[in-house]
Amino acid sequence: MSERTFLTVPEHVAIIMDGNGRWAKQRGLPRTMGHRKGVDAVRETVRAAGDAGIKYLTLFAFSSENWRRPETEVSDLLGLLKAFIRRDLAELHRQNVRVKVIGDRLSLKSDILDLLVDAEERTKSNTALTLVIAFNYGSRDEIARAMTSLARDVEAGRLRAQDISPALINARLDTAGIPDPDLIIRTSGEERLSNFLLWQAAYSEFIFVPEYWPDFSREIFHSALETFASRDRRFGGLVAQTAAAVGT
Numbered sequence: 690m691s692e693r694t695f696l697t698v699p700e701h702v703a704i705i706m707d708g709n710g711r712w713a714k715q716r717g718l719p720r721t722m723g724h725r726k727g728v729d730a731v732r733e734t735v736r737a738a739g740d741a742g743i744k745y746l747t748l749f750a751f752s753s754e755n756w757r758r759p760e761t762e763v764s765d766l767l768g769l770l771k772a773f774i775r776r777d778l779a780e781l782h783r784q785n786v787r788v789k790v791i792g793d794r795l796s797l798k799s800d801i802l803d804l805l806v807d808a809e810e811r812t813k814s815n816t817a818l819t820l821v822i823a824f825n826y827g828s829r830d831e832i833a834r835a836m837t838s839l840a841r842d843v844e845a846g847r848l849r850a851q852d853i854s855p856a857l858i859n860a861r862l863d864t865a866g867i868p869d870p871d872l873i874i875r876t877s878g879e880e881r882l883s884n885f886l887l888w889q890a891a892y893s894e895f896i897f898v899p900e901y902w903p904d905f906s907r908e909i910f911h912s913a914l915e916t917f918a919s920r921d922r923r924f925g926g927l928v929a930q931t932a933a934a935v936g937t
């Protein structure tokens with residue numbers, strides 16, 4: 690297939706992959722089948738993002754609030770993540786993809802934590818796409834952990850409270866070193882952030898698509914990229930700018 694080129698390619702696209710359960714329900718299937726099919730959409734999207742020249746793709750895989758779901762569903766979701774890493778890491782590595790995980794690691798069991806850390810370690814020198822997996826991620830939790838870390842420095846006399854700046858806060862977030870998302874896509878027709886990248890989304894463009902995540906495709910992705918390219922981003926100024934030009 691010939692690859693499409695876009696006028697303005699976002700450097701960082703973040704996706705709230707929503708609607709697996711409804712996709713399954715629509716077909717009279719158990720919710721877990723929707724999650725399974727969702728993994729295929731992840732594979733296709735990672736490839737499409739790399740092909741389009743996107744540098745960072747963040748996927749919201751499991752939120753810090755998703756533990757509220759029935760135990761069987763939680764364990765299915767954790768199992769799918771483990772299976773994905775085990776099965777797909779070699780292929781991701783071959784595609785020169787660097788894996789990075791954001792979210793609270795401390796409360797994760799060691800089997801899953803070891804897999805995630807190993808995936809990061811093995812792919813850390815790759816230079817094509819960075820795939821950021823948001824797992825056990827919640828933005829408020831991330832911000833609270835960053836604040837604790839800054840407060841410890843103030844307490845120990847390593848930092849003056851008045852020196853705390855947006856840049857210092859940025860550097861303590863799980864996303865330190867990753868540019869803010871230029872574009873946030875949410876599938877399934879829901880139009881909310883659900884505690885995803887609240888700080889980082891300050892100037893993101895939002896695109897909400899009606900399709901459920903298992904139906905997300907290269908075509909839907911391309912159409913979102915086209916919409917993104919047609920938007921004027923002003924960052925508070927009066928003329929259209931790029932994120933790089935204003936240094937966000």
Ligand code: IPE
Nearest residue numbers: 706707708709710711750751
């Ligand atoms: C997204 O699909 C997957 C996760 C949140 C882990 P959902 O499971 O939220 O599907 P719906 O929203 O109930 O349809």
Ligand code: IPE
Nearest residue numbers: 705706707749750751752883
């Ligand atoms: C957001 O979807 C979390 C992920 C996609 C992992 P949810 O389905 O959990 O969000 P709410 O509960 O509808 O807001």
Ligand code: MG
Nearest residue numbers: 707708709710
């Ligand atoms: Mg949902």
